[in-house]
Amino acid sequence: MSAIECDQFIARPPAAVWRVLTEPGLHAKWWAAGDIRPEVGHRFTLDMGSWGEQQCEVLEVEPEKLLRYTFAEGVLDTTITWRLEPEGAGTRLFLVHDGFEPGSTALEGMGRGWPGLLRRAEVAAA
Numbered sequence: 607m608s609a610i611e612c613d614q615f616i617a618r619p620p621a622a623v624w625r626v627l628t629e630p631g632l633h634a635k636w637w638a639a640g641d642i643r644p645e646v647g648h649r650f651t652l653d654m655g656s657w658g659e660q661q662c663e664v665l666e667v668e669p670e671k672l673l674r675y676t677f678a679e680g681v682l683d684t685t686i687t688w689r690l691e692p693e694g695a696g697t698r699l700f701l702v703h704d705g706f707e708p709g710s711t712a713l714e715g716m717g718r719g720w721p722g723l724l725r726r727a728e729v730a731a732a
Contacts, residue, residue, distance in 0.1 A: 612720050649662070661678070
């Protein structure tokens with residue numbers, strides 16, 4: 607399996623970045639609408655527009671440090687892991703999106719898309 611890995615410095619404290627990842631209204635501003643909630647076992651959907659609603663389940667939560675969930679169950683069957691680390695006056699947000707078939711269209715497309723989405727997350731956190 608293959609993974610996408612990237613990171614973005616966000617000039618906001620971890621609490622602000624955490625809200626962007628876990629509050630539905632803020633999450634919808636930078637990526638996708640959905641009923642995300644940082645509770646292990648919580649099942650939710652993300653509205654991916656023309657790709658439809660994608661089923662997800664929260665696997666691991668460490669408030670303001672780590673959020674891990676399945677993504678696109680039954681379609682891509684991947685896992686998204688967000689890790690937040692304080693850095694100076696801000697936060698380094700790390701993303702690992704893994705479980706892709708090597709060389710797949712999804713891996714290539716999402717690999718190109720994630721860096722821009724992380725920049726949008728930075729704007730949403732401001």
